[in-house]
Amino acid sequence: MLLAVFERAALMLMTLFFLTRVWSFQHLFQKQRHSPTELALVSVLFCLFAVFSTYTGVPVEGALINVRIIAVICGGILFGPWVGIPAGVISGLHRYLI
DSSP: OHHHHHHHHHHHHHHHHHHTTSHHHHHHHHOSSOOHHHHHHHHHHHHHHHHHHHHTOEEETTEEEOOHHHHHHHHHHHHOHHHHHHHHHHHHHHHHHO
16 A cells, blocks of 8 residues: 555656656746736646646555645645645645546
8 A cells, every 4th residue: 555655656756757858848948027928828737747646646554544635735845826726735635636
């Protein structure tokens, strides 16, 4: 069980690592100011990561253990609250509705 959770976390972190190697994403890292369109697209990207990690959760005694918070925290740390808060709210709402 614990190994399965670590496997999901490693998959998420590897995906984020490979995403940082894409030129257009590196360009976003180097900018000091981001346009609202860029922030919206990055927010959607991290929301998709969070929703994906919800679906890859490990069921344990009726509960779902997942690594959704990794995507939300990474979005918030890398791009600030304008990405982290929408990613957290949307992924939390998604988890509540399923």
